[in-house]
Amino acid sequence: MTGLVDHRGQPLRREVMTRDVAGPSIGSVRSPISGYPADGMTPVRLAQILRAADMGSPLAYFELAEQIEERDLHYVGIMGTRKRSVAQIDVTVDAASDKPLDVEIADRMRRWIDRDELADETFDILDAVGKGDSFTEIIWDMSAGQWQPLRLEWRDPRWFTYDRKDGRTPLLRGGESGISADSPLPAFKFIRHTVKAKSGLPVRSGLARIAAWAWMFKAFTQRDWAIFTQTYGQPVRIGKFRAGASSEDKNTLFRAVANIAGDCAAIVPEGMSIEFIESKNVGSGSDLYEKRSDWLDRQLSKAVLGQTGTTDTKSGGLGDGGNKVHGDVREDIETADCKALAATLNRDLVRPWVDLEYGPQAAYPRLRIARPKAEDVKGLVEALQTLVPMGMRVQMSEVRDKFGLSDPDANAELLRAPASPATPDRLAQPSLSLVRALQAAGAGKAATIPADAVADRLNAETAPDMAELLEQIEAMMDAAGDLGEFREMLLAAYPDLPIARLAGKIGNSLVAAHAAGRFDIEEGASDA
Structure with a gap:
């Protein structure tokens, strides 16, 4: 446990994991009372605030970004729209593999994200859309003897600054005590989300600038x-x-x-x-x-x-026509926000959680945030009607997932396709040929010879095994252009055809038929 480090190389310190380290405190530099740099704003004053942020003093810039959202009705409206479009999308979890441990980890993640608070927490994390950076503190819970996030607390970006050496490394203003020197963020304690409206330093990448x-x-x-x-x-x-x-x-x-x-x-x-x-x-x-x-x-x-079409209802605007929008946000922007948020959560929440609870793993589960794609159900049905008879093997579970249908219960009443009227005749044809052959061999004794009974029983016992097989083969024959193509279809559809049960029945019937024939010959010889 003591050897764990985060992605920035910071070692784990157990004593800070279950307490607040970045909250406001009396007498510290992290005060909940904000300044008002927007009052009496001039171009010269705005340039000074932005320049100071670039040089490692972003306090006034973060305060200004907050005030802009409070004073501009249009800006706060479109920012809320963009953040909520991502915060309301369901989060899914992909297990690292089918191994029991990986499945257990993924199931635990799923139970945790299925909380009503998650939408509000992700909305706060997306505060980075405007300010460029957002910092969310993870308060861990060990009351049940297991590591689990108790809550995610949004922290005011005014309480953070950047290392002047690179302008990128975040520092906690006032350290953990709030009255000491600025210090690096403790390992496994913060979700730091960065949104890039443009390339450059994080403090210059937000839309508020x-x-x-x-x-x-x-x-x-x-x-x-x-x-x-x-x-x-x-x-x-x-x-x-x-x-x-x-x-x-x-x-x-x-x-x-x-x-x-x-x-x-x-x-x-x-x-x-x-x-x-x-x-x-x-x-x-x-x-x-x-x-x-x-x-x-x-x-x-x-x-x-x-785009502007769905927010300003202006005919001919950028949002009209060729741009795909989900409500009010262009699809490419929403997708980029979803991917960026998922990457942040996988790096700063999922992996630390797994490391703390299970130790370092070769592979980790992944959170995915994506709007479900609309399926062309009609096109899928038409494709399956053509490809399955040609030999393509498709899992029924995958098809059910596409339609949103669950697996049927053991005793459930199932829908079935109506039986084809031609099927009984086709199935009866091999039996009829066999009976006629036996009748001819019996020289008029078909009604009394045992071979007739053997043939009828063979037909009755093999019909269920042959029905589905013959239907698919006939469909392949109809679709094939020549015998070579038909042969390839057969090989692709039945590379490992399970014929043991059918072969057993035929073998037993042949033995019975052989015995019946010998009986007929001996009976005929005695009559003569």
Whole structure:
């Protein structure tokens, strides 16, 4: 146990496995209270935040990424769509082999993933889609004397940083105590998931870095739109007073003009008037801001979902036509997310779990996350109708799996194909020929000679064994173009034909027929 190391070369330390090591704590650098770098954001300030993240200080960047999701309704909507499209797909487990131990391990994995919490846990792990990296702490349970994940706890990415030497190796901010130096992540304790919107450092690969600029420009547009609406959305009020009006009259008129927008009512002395002058470009000016905001939203939809058609309902958009989508996410993006998440779970959860409980193995079970492919059931049936009579051997269990049917119980009532009307005649033909031959050999004694009874019994006992065989052979004869092709079909279909039971019955019948013949001859000789 003490010799186990993780994929980063970190040795196992048993004392940290069952306790939290990356949670918030009083007086530590891992505080649940976040900063608000998005307040008063400017292009210069945004560039500084991104540059600091590249240099190994991603704290402000992770805080900004969180705020963008909170302040942009469109961005949080499409990000949630992309993450939930993967989190809701069922997870399956493939055993490493058919060995009893491998099957036992796989069954144990299946029981664990069949939990209601798994969808929420995978949704949190997919936080890496926006931020580039996500860190989930595994809290292990040994109460039953066996290693098993008790829960998966999402940890705020603000509590992690990167080694300045390579910009890739994750470090726990403040160490395990929260007040010491940054330290490497303990072995077998964390699921670190990285999503690549582009190649490069992990902190530069998330979609939040791309979305930050669009969010800032849209925020500027929305602010200007609000100012424009407030200024030109209401008509300009102009108050007029008579010549020689006193200061008190002027103040009264001004208060009336200032308050009329909010109160929608005012009184002025006789002789004073108020005029309303409406702007002529309110509609066109408002459309300009709206079009700019919608354009930026469409660019975000392309970056996050790979298309815009199903989110913006814009005819002729990227999502219309040739791109396959699953609800709202393009198929290639969803498939890539599924494969990346499965690879992360196999590396950081499945393999450590197996090593802890069973020790290092030559092969490990694998989690698979994939949307089931639609089967062409009609095409499969048509192919089987052609290929099976030609000699192709197909497992019935595989066909049932394709149709989603279970194996029938021992006493279950089964559906059966209707019997072919030609089958009895074909089966009876060999027996009829044999009887006629025996009748001819018996010189009119067919009704009394024992050979007739032997032939009838042979036909009755071999018919069940011959029925299915003859049907398949006749189908091959119909499909074959010549005798050579028919021979190849027979060899492919029956390389190891089980004929022992049929041969035994025929052998016994031949012995009986031989005895019956001798009896007929001797009886005939005595009659003569």
